[in-house]
Amino acid sequence: MPATSAPRVNSLALLILPSALLFALFFFLPIGLMAVMSVLTGNPVVMPNVGFTTKHYARMGNDSYYLEVIWTTIRIGLWTTLAALVIGYPLAHWMARIRSRTGHALLLMAVLAPMLTGIVVRTFAWMTLLSDKGVINQILTSFGLITKPLQLMYNETGIIIGLVHIYVPFMVLTLTGVIGRIDERLEQAAENLGASPWRAFMEVTLPLSLPGILAGSLLVFALAISAYVTPILLGGFQIMTLPILIYQQISANFNVGFAAALGMVLLAISLILVIAYNHMLGLVSGQRGLQ
């Protein structure tokens, strides 16, 4: 958009209206209703006199079980983010620096292929790899390396492996964009002045890619704490996270109010992350916001 003085709103602006309507009716209104439901004693449609209550939030604060669930969710999110960063950085760096167009296209395909394979499918794949009679255990047993199968899933490790696989592409794509914008000549200058490639990387490239690291980490963390399929299947219904608990409140208990309160907690965490992410990306790309 050219920054000419005082741009006038023109008729094309009207094209925003259908989307605005969709967001108002199917996004803001429902989330507003969720906020209201989280402080009501019951469903106002079927019950004649419902009142204001903070009992749903009090229940969360008073019962250490729910705090434990929230902490488990955050812990899984943190490990997933850390692993995705460690795994994703080298690949992002390669993608940003590779010279051959074909090479770049192949790497991009490799990163996008898992992304375009549904979450349920990928979780199934990890189940076949990690289960007691899964591929990894069968291979290790046939080589005589282990006698009893390793417990690779139905625990947090399994969940984290599955989540990392699902969200590492988001990390790679975010980092590639940022690393690609770092002038390669800065690294060369450092090396010409006698720095080893490792030192040039640590003192030039890594600090300059810090905004990308933060943006990618926030994105992966936000996605990981809201995951449902992977934690439930790779956790074998043993490990409770916030999204699993929310769905359970609806499907098993039909406790809409408590589900809403849990939803508001997840929303609050996510909103903080979204704002931080937007801010980070704003720092990276100047004026273009999230795009």
Add this chain to the structure above:
Amino acid sequence: MTSVAPQSQPHLTAPIDLTAAPALVAKAPPRRLGRTLYLAANIAVLAFLLTPIAIVIVFALNPTPFIQFPPVGVSLRWFEKFFASRDFMHALLFSLEVAAMTTVAATVLGASAALAIARGNLPGSRLIVATMLSPLMLPAILTGLALFQSYVLLDVGRPLWGLVAGHTLVTIPYVVRTTLAVLHNFDVRLEEAAQNLGASPVRTFFEVTLPLVKPGVLAGAIFAFIVSFDQFPVSLFLVAPGSETMPITLFNYLKFDLDGTIGAASVVSILLAFMVVLALDRTVGLRSYVKL
């Protein structure tokens, strides 16, 4: 510090030492070793990314009902079982139907919104963009929960339009982003030139703007289709019992069975996604649209 300015040209004319890529190991090793470790680390990551997909394909073709490795033969029995299953076929068709409706809705609404944002001189356009992209980062499970609660409160049941609206909400960001990327990159003077030559704003729009943004809109539409086809958390809350989408049916099947049918179903999904990506790459090129 003038050279610090971000520059997007990947190909520089300066003499470049190809071995200069940083090694991710402690303490300065000899360059060859560093380079080898760098490549090894990357190949390990690629293996991590691609192995699960390869494994699924192996198991779809594996003849035994249990997971067996190494495989003992090749068979198409699971594909036969998949295509003969009424539940799976129903789910596959329903998913395609929902994805098609979602794609149309998200593309029309998202592309219009992007045009309004880029050309309408709306005040607070940054906030509008952030809002329109927010369903990407806000947990989709919350979108599902909030919509489910609203439908319960309004006593409308679980209608198809309710599901499509939920899917549209989570796919619109892709269309907005790809369309905005194109609108930001193209030369506004082309539109001005058309108008200077006497074209009306409407004619300029249809003959200049629209053809130029088409690749972005198309890319967004394809993303919208794939995301809707794979969508899980929103569907979890909004599908009516008996008419479930493919991911939900797969999920329910996975809870009890782990035989090759699920592998076959996965391969069909993967092939569908790949065909779409190839089409996307052929028609518009991926590179400029996957910035996150």
